[in-house]
Amino acid sequence: MPSSFKHTLFIVLLLLAVFAVLPGVYQNHLLLFNFVIFLILAQGVNIIYGFTGYLPFGYVGFFGAGAYGFAIMVMHFQAPAALAVIVGGLVGVALGLLLTPLLRLSGAYFAIANLAASLAVLHFVANPALENITRGPYGVSLTGTFNPTLAYAAALVVLALTLGAVVYLKNSRFGLALQAVREDAVSASMAGVDVVRMRVIAWLASALVAGLAGGVYAWYLSVFYPDNVFSGDFSIFAIVFALFGGVATICGPIVGVIILYGIYNLIGFTTPQYFQLIYGLLIMGLVLFLPAGLVSLATRRGWHVP
Amino acid sequence: MIYALVAGVLFGLYFSLVGIGLNLVFGVMRIVNLAHGDFLMLGAFVAFGVVTMVGIDPLFAVPLAFVIFLLVGLLLYWVLVPRLQGSVNPEMLSIILFFGLSQVIEAVMTIFFGTSERSIQSRALGTVFSTIKVKLFGGKPDSGGPIQIFGQGFPASWVIAAITSLIAIALVYLYLYRTRLGTLTRAVMSRRDEAFATGIDVDRVSAAAFGVGLGLAAVAGIFAPFMFGSVTPAFGADATVTSFAIVVLGSLGNPLGTALGGVVYGVCYMLVQTYLSSWADLLPYVLLIFILLLRPSGLLGRRVRVA
Numbered sequence: 001m002p003s004s005f006k007h008t009l010f011i012v013l014l015l016l017a018v019f020a021v022l023p024g025v026y027q028n029h030l031l032l033f034n035f036v037i038f039l040i041l042a043q044g045v046n047i048i049y050g051f052t053g054y055l056p057f058g059y060v061g062f063f064g065a066g067a068y069g070f071a072i073m074v075m076h077f078q079a080p081a082a083l084a085v086i087v088g089g090l091v092g093v094a095l096g097l098l099l100t101p102l103l104r105l106s107g108a109y110f111a112i113a114n115l116a117a118s119l120a121v122l123h124f125v126a127n128p129a130l131e132n133i134t135r136g137p138y139g140v141s142l143t144g145t146f147n148p149t150l151a152y153a154a155a156l157v158v159l160a161l162t163l164g165a166v167v168y169l170k171n172s173r174f175g176l177a178l179q180a181v182r183e184d185a186v187s188a189s190m191a192g193v194d195v196v197r198m199r200v201i202a203w204l205a206s207a208l209v210a211g212l213a214g215g216v217y218a219w220y221l222s223v224f225y226p227d228n229v230f231s232g233d234f235s236i237f238a239i240v241f242a243l244f245g246g247v248a249t250i251c252g253p254i255v256g257v258i259i260l261y262g263i264y265n266l267i268g269f270t271t272p273q274y275f276q277l278i279y280g281l282l283i284m285g286l287v288l289f290l291p292a293g294l295v296s297l298a299t300r301r302g303w304h305v306p
Numbered sequence: 307m308i309y310a311l312v313a314g315v316l317f318g319l320y321f322s323l324v325g326i327g328l329n330l331v332f333g334v335m336r337i338v339n340l341a342h343g344d345f346l347m348l349g350a351f352v353a354f355g356v357v358t359m360v361g362i363d364p365l366f367a368v369p370l371a372f373v374i375f376l377l378v379g380l381l382l383y384w385v386l387v388p389r390l391q392g393s394v395n396p397e398m399l400s401i402i403l404f405f406g407l408s409q410v411i412e413a414v415m416t417i418f419f420g421t422s423e424r425s426i427q428s429r430a431l432g433t434v435f436s437t438i439k440v441k442l443f444g445g446k447p448d449s450g451g452p453i454q455i456f457g458q459g460f461p462a463s464w465v466i467a468a469i470t471s472l473i474a475i476a477l478v479y480l481y482l483y484r485t486r487l488g489t490l491t492r493a494v495m496s497r498r499d500e501a502f503a504t505g506i507d508v509d510r511v512s513a514a515a516f517g518v519g520l521g522l523a524a525v526a527g528i529f530a531p532f533m534f535g536s537v538t539p540a541f542g543a544d545a546t547v548t549s550f551a552i553v554v555l556g557s558l559g560n561p562l563g564t565a566l567g568g569v570v571y572g573v574c575y576m577l578v579q580t581y582l583s584s585w586a587d588l589l590p591y592v593l594l595i596f597i598l599l600l601r602p603s604g605l606l607g608r609r610v611r612v613a
Contacts, residue, residue: 120591280409287403
């Protein structure tokens with residue numbers, strides 16, 4: 001049995017099955033939906049950070065752009081929701097294309113420029129001068145397409161797509177080439193890897209995923225403000241979840257989301273500042289003692305983690 | 307117009323003080339201190355402490371805050387950085403590590419002080435000057451009214467903050483270019499491994515730079531309540547992004563570059579706010595991206611940051 005098939009069967013299908021069944025058992029559907037969204041975003045961060053080493057500190061830019069792509073399609077073109085979600089994904093890709101020059105920057109500069117880009121998109125969308133296109137800072141309300149059940153199903157489809165992409169990266173020559181570029185771009189290009197093309201493809205794939213997630217999120221919420229969908233928490237949560245589990249693996253981000261977002265929901269709502277304290281300490285401990293994430297506990301013992 | 311320009315320069319000088327600590331830390335250690343803004347916020351709280359508990363001019367908080375945070379910086383350095391430098395990708399991980407630190411600081415401050423906005427009467431700043439004036443020259447104590455520059459009135463606190471910033475930047479310049487430790491610091495900035503190979507105690511130099519950087523952030527924080535009106539524990543994150551814009555505008559490892567970056571930023575900010583206020587929020591980010599892409603080394607810099 002090839003390993004890609006095994007991964008699909010045991011991780012992807014299992015996870016999807018669990019999240020498809022849970023709404024029937026567990027009443028808090030919004031919470032489950034948020035879990036799915038963060039699984040998508042953490043895997044999206046995994047695609048770009050885990051496999052290419054670019055830290056997308058403004059990842060939420062694509063997410064928010066996707067949400068607004070969805071909203072504009074529905075508000076101005078009365079598009080059906082599924083089509084609008086796809087357009088949301090395309091808006092994410094378009095923003096990704098616009099930002100490809102940022103890939104020329106290295107290390108922290110990329111992270112900071114990306115953060116600035118996401119804030120620029122936020123202030124652009126929230127600008128009162130564009131009120132008749134984006135409704136500016138006053139938020140959008142899309143009651144016509146409101147359908148949480150379908151939106152949840154769509155989120156699962158996007159999650160399946162994303163996980164499929166990560167399984168592909170983990171098991172293909174393309175993914176190996178990307179990791180080679182991450183480790184040493186010069187040697188990789190010597191070995192015949194088209195560095196720029198590889199990076200751009202991974203970058204756009206990651207943007208597409210976030211855009212689709214944004215579209216689905218807009219569909220599910222149907223009423224939101226720019227500050228909701230461009231909240232920096234999305235980028236940071238996604239990055240921390242992915243890192244906590246361990247990037248460049250399939251399981252890592254999933255484990256990270258389930259553990260950390262679980263803790264967040266247990267204590268985050270009642271006492272946010274204590275959560276913030278624990279969360280900050282967790283992050284610091286993670287970086288200092290487990291920089292390769294939870295999965296490194298297993299890999300250090302020589303176990304193979306997909 | 308003149309008002310916007312002068313206010314821009316005053317704010318700009320202050321912004322350079324905000325950015326300069328970050329510049330030192332990033333330049334010397336290649337570590338992104340995302341908690342920079344939170345140290346600013348802590349500095350502001352030192353100022354509150356001095357004003358409310360002792361009731362003296364917050365200017366006295368300047369040396370106090372600097373020394374406290376210098377020591378805090380040295381301590382933090384020894385706890386955090388050696389482990390971080392040993393990891394695979396310290397530059398990226400530092401972003402996340404210091405994000406965690408900023409969360410911790412913010413949470414602790416919220417637990418102890420709540421989320422309410424705090425401000426200090428702007429009259430409190432600079433009372434020491436009027437007291438001295440009264441003692442030496444007699445006359446009435448003036449109540450810190452506006453200071454006249456080019457026929458326009460500006461709050462005295464802005465001018466005092468700008469002057470303090472100038473002094474601080476001059477001191478940093480002297481430290482870097484006129485002392486032995488400063489020369490070593492610049493050596494580490496330009497080539498860390500070569501500096502290590504020549505026998506420079508890189509850890510000691512970096513620790514000093516980290517301490518000075520945090521101390522400067524805290525000093526900048528003392529003036530934050532006067533420049534921005536009020537301060538909450540959550541104020542740190544915005545301040546960090548602004549500081550980055552300024553540091554990148556100037557250039558790494560050059561205090562004069564940061565001063566220039568701060569002034570350019572301040573003037574642009576004031577001009578846009580005066581003439582195109584709905585787009586003013588967009589400015590720092592767009593400016594930051596364009597500078598990074600078009601002139602990756604900053605206004606006064608060497609080329610270091612192209613992938």
